[in-house]
Amino acid sequence: MNFHELRLFKHLAGTLHFGKTSRACNISPSALSRTIVRLEEEVGFKLFYRDNRSVELTDTGKMFRRFVQESLDNWAQFCDSARSQEQVLQGEISIYCSVTASYSVLSELFARFRQLYPKIHIKLQTGAAARAIGMITEGTIDITAAAKPDKLADNLCFKTITTTDLVFIAPVVPCETAEIVKSGKLDWERLPMVLSEQGLSRKRVNSWFREKGLKPDIYAEVSGHEAILAMVRLGCGVGVVPRLVLEKSSFAAEITVLDITPRLQPYTVGLCLSAKRLASPLVRAFWDIVDTEESSSGK
Numbered sequence: 001m002n003f004h005e006l007r008l009f010k011h012l013a014g015t016l017h018f019g020k021t022s023r024a025c026n027i028s029p030s031a032l033s034r035t036i037v038r039l040e041e042e043v044g045f046k047l048f049y050r051d052n053r054s055v056e057l058t059d060t061g062k063m064f065r066r067f068v069q070e071s072l073d074n075w076a077q078f079c080d081s082a083r084s085q086e087q088v089l090q091g092e093i094s095i096y097c098s099v100t101a102s103y104s105v106l107s108e109l110f111a112r113f114r115q116l117y118p119k120i121h122i123k124l125q126t127g128a129a130a131r132a133i134g135m136i137t138e139g140t141i142d143i144t145a146a147a148k149p150d151k152l153a154d155n156l157c158f159k160t161i162t163t164t165d166l167v168f169i170a171p172v173v174p175c176e177t178a179e180i181v182k183s184g185k186l187d188w189e190r191l192p193m194v195l196s197e198q199g200l201s202r203k204r205v206n207s208w209f210r211e212k213g214l215k216p217d218i219y220a221e222v223s224g225h226e227a228i229l230a231m232v233r234l235g236c237g238v239g240v241v242p243r244l245v246l247e248k249s250s251f252a253a254e255i256t257v258l259d260i261t262p263r264l265q266p267y268t269v270g271l272c273l274s275a276k277r278l279a280s281p282l283v284r285a286f287w288d289i290v291d292t293e294e295s296s297s298g299k
Helices: 003-015 018-024 029-043 059-084 099-104 107-116 129-137 176-183 200-212 225-233 243-247 275-279 281-296
Strands: 048-050 055-057 091-097 120-126 143-147 156-164 166-171 192-196 217-222 238-242 255-257 267-274
Touching: 003 018, 003 029, 003 059, 018 029, 029 059, 055 059, 059 275, 091 099, 091 129, 091 281, 099 107, 099 120, 099 225, 099 243, 107 120, 107 281, 120 281, 129 143, 129 156, 129 200, 129 267, 143 281, 156 243, 156 275, 156 281, 166 176, 166 225, 166 243, 192 200, 192 225, 200 238, 217 225, 225 238, 225 243, 225 255, 238 243, 243 255, 267 275, 267 281, 275 281
Parallel strands: 091 120, 091 143, 192 217, 192 238
Antiparallel strands: 048 055, 143 267, 156 267, 166 238, 166 255
16 A cells, blocks of 8 residues: 555545545546555455445444554654755645635735745645635645634634625626516515535525525525626526625626625635644745735734
């Protein structure tokens, strides 16, 4: 077995879904399956119960997961110790964020980090904002730019970069949704909604409707705020996105922000990582760049 195989096992043990792991790790499902079979042959026991509908860790698989975590942690500590002996930091860190966050929240940090640490390579992966915290807890990413959850796990650290409103948005293009909005009589149980399928914004929208005693008419559930903007622009319904995402979008002129009360709780956006990853000089260097940026801007 090698570290690549162990990382694949660890990710699969977290998702319990061959499709999700194969997509996240850029490996075909068949190649992932062969890797797991090789590990099981080397260990001498089944690591997963699996059929066409579900995947579960066996008792041996749970023991092996602890072994894998300890092995990967020890390897990371060794690599970090070796790098700390170098006068110039070099190596690679992995970062996950939404497409919008990559150029609206992180672009200045990337520029300054590149200037200070030219030999550290950033491996950037983009995707739905709702997946960000999960990528950290699964151990597949070093750092993520994410919205701070209402309750942060004890083993995670969060550093604020900015705060942005969470707003209701509607289309400008002539359509049934626009007509309902213009009438000023918002029948929320009849107004089609385009919402995130999961994540913090969905939780807050659900809570907002519960407090009003309403059941929303959900037209579509999508992955990513950018997809919500695209569908609202076309007149599919009313959506909810962070204002920062809207302001940075090329669709901003084709979408209007609704003045709705009570307002949704705003987003606190920042960097998130596992506390133990702060032991890495490379990860710590990027983590500390936020303080440098705040200090230089007079915040």
